[in-house]
Every structure is written in C-alpha cells, then in structure tokens.
Amino acid sequence: GNSVTQMEGPVTLSEEAFLTINCTYTATGYPSLFWYVQYPGEGLQLLLKATKADDKGSNKGFEATYRKETTSFHLEKGSVQVSDSAVYFCALRGGADKLIFGTGTRLQVFP
Amino acid sequence: DAEITQSPRHKITETGRQVTLACHQTWNHNNMFWYRQDLGHGLRLIHYSYGVQDTNKGEVSDGYSVSRSNTEDLPLTLESAASSQTSVYFCASSGGGDRAYNEQFFGPGTRLTVL
Numbered sequence: 001g002n003s004v005t006q007m008e009g010p011v012t013l014s015e016e017a018f019l020t021i022n023c024t025y026t027a028t029g030y031p032s033l034f035w036y037v038q039y040p041g042e043g044l045q046l047l048l049k050a051t052k053a054d055d056k057g058s059n060k061g062f063e064a065t066y067r068k069e070t071t072s073f074h075l076e077k078g079s080v081q082v083s084d085s086a087v088y089f090c091a092l093r094g095g096a097d098k099l100i101f102g103t104g105t106r107l108q109v110f111p
Numbered sequence: 112d113a114e115i116t117q118s119p120r121h122k123i124t125e126t127g128r129q130v131t132l133a134c135h136q137t138w139n140h141n142n143m144f145w146y147r148q149d150l151g152h153g154l155r156l157i158h159y160s161y162g163v164q165d166t167n168k169g170e171v172s173d174g175y176s177v178s179r180s181n182t183e184d185l186p187l188t189l190e191s192a193a194s195s196q197t198s199v200y201f202c203a204s205s206g207g208g209d210r211a212y213n214e215q216f217f218g219p220g221t222r223l224t225v226l
Contacts, residue, residue, distance in 0.1 A: 006153075036217075043201055043217035044154075089153060097142050097161075097205055097213050098169075103153040 002027045002094045006102035009087075013080055013109050021075040021105045023064075023090035032093040033057075033066055033073040038104070039086045047075075047088070080109045113138040117202050117218040125226055130189040132221050134202030142205045143185040144215065145169075145177065147198040154201065160185055192225045199223075 007022040025033065032051045036044040048057030053068035062077045073090060090102040115136040124130050136143065141162050146154040156169030158177040166177050174196060176188045189196055199222050203215040 032213075041219075043219045044203075045217070046214050049214070093213065097215075098144075098156060098159065099154075099215055101146075101153040101155075103151060 002031065002092060002100050004090050004092055004100055004102040006088075006090050006105050009104075009106040011105060011107045013107070015082055015109055015111050016079045017109075019075070019077040019080045019084075019107065021088055021090075021107070023073045023075065023102060025071050025073065025090075025092050027071075027092055027094070030068070033064070034091045034093065034099070035062070035064055035073070035075050036089040036091060036101075037086045038089065044089060080107070082109045082111055085109045115202060115204055115216055115218040117200075117221050119221060120219065121222045123224045123226065124192050126192060126194060128192050130192050130223065132187045132189075132200055132202075132223070134185050134187065134218060135183055136202075136204040136216070136218075137183065138204055138206070138216060139182060140204035140206050140216075141182070142213075142215075143179070144203040144205075145175070145185065145187045146201045146203065147171065147196075148201060148220070149198050157187065157200075158185075189223075192223075194225050197223060197225045 003026045034049045035047040037047045048059040050057040050066040056065045087104045089104045091099045118133045144159045145157040155171045160179040202218040205213045205215045
C-alpha cells in the first residue's frame with residue numbers, strides 16, 4: 001500500500017543554516033506530493049506541493065523536487081529562521097483525495 | 112473569509128462516556144476528513160465524507176462514527192470513550208473532484224483527554 005517515510009527529529013539548527021528534511025514514499029502510480037507545516041498550537045497548513053515527476057514546489061524559501069527515480073520529495077531551505085520552528089509533514093495524495101502522512105519532523109531553530 | 116472551525120478546543124472526559132467533536136467549514140467543500148494526531152504516528156485518517164449522506168471508514172475508525180447531514184458539518188462521535196482515544200483531533204476539508212493538486216484545509220484541532 002501507499003506510505004510515506006520521514007527522517008526522525010528533532011532537527012536542531014542555528015539561524016541561517018541550511019535545512020534538509022528527507023521524505024521518501026511508496027505508492028502505486030504517480031501520486032501528488034505535499035509538505036504541510038504545523039506551528040505550535042495550530043492546525044496544518046499547506047507549505048508546497050508537486051503533482052508530477054520533476055516538478056519543484058516552492059514557497060516561503062522552501063523547495064522540494066518530486067524525484068520519481070528515487071521516490072523522494074526532500075524539503076530544503078537555504079537559510080532557516082527562528083520563525084521556521086515547527087513540525088513538518090510530508091504527505092502523498094492517495095486515491096480519491098485521501099492524504100497519507102509521514103510521522104512528522106520537528107524543526108527547532110535557535111538564534 | 113472562509114474557514115474551518117472545531118469545537119471544543121479542549122475536552123476532558125471519562126472512560127465510557129459518549130463524546131462528540133464538532134467540525135464546521137464555510138468553504139462549501141464537498142470533502143471532509145477527520146484525523147487523529149499521535150506522537151510517532153503522524154496523522155491517521157479516522158473517517159471521511161465526499162458529500163451529504165456519504166461517510167467512509169478510514170485507517171483507524173474503530174470506536175468512532177460520523178454523520179453528514181449538510182455540506183458544512185461533519186461531527187465526530189466517540190461512542191464509548193477509551194483512554195486509547197486520548198489524542199489531538201483534526202478536521203479538514205477539500206474541494207473534491209479529482210484534481211491532482213487538491214489542497215486540504217485544516218481546522219485548529221481539538222485536544223481530547225480520556226481519564
């Protein structure tokens with residue numbers, strides 16, 4: 001069946017450091033892929049998405065590229081800020097609009 | 112502005128009691144979803160609905176039920192609360208159809224504690 005695997009956290013970085021959060025998936029066909037972000041005490045918000053192989057999603061300085069050959073959708077940001085501290089979820093869209101989430105990766109950024 | 116709301120935001124109840132969590136969206140979305148969030152599991156799908164009078168079981172539906180009598184609301188009922196149902200519950204909605212990039216919009220969550 002479909003599944004998503006994320007790197008375990010927490011990821012701890014200093015401000016302006018480079019961020020990578022790994023995400024790989026198992027799926028039949030070519031699912032759409034998403035990164036959601038959850039700030040403390042809030043619900044999830046869509047951060048970026050990609051719908052087909054080699055698509056690059058980007059938003060707020062974050063990027064992720066849909067890699068079909070490695071079944072990956074790693075999240076990257078060149079220079080993180082304290083305000084980026086949150087939990088990040090990778091997800092794939094399975095059949096009929098259902099989302100399958102990874103376990104989430106907590107990012108902590110210190111000044 | 113359109114939004115999705117959940118109530119209550121926090122709830123403490125006792126084992127064996129029936130509990131209902133409310134979810135209301137003003138996006139006029141066809142699809143609505145209930146998830147639970149637990150450490151080490153991410154979000155897991157409990158129930159979902161593609162329209163009025165339609166409900167479907169998700170990955171972890173045992174002990175939960177939903178009903179969809181209108182477009183805006185999808186209440187989640189715990190028939191007889193158990194300590195294993197202590198969790199944070201999120202409701203979400205999306206526009207429906209088969210668009211590959213459909214975004215789900217999430218509510219703020221309800222933290223439920225079963226003692």
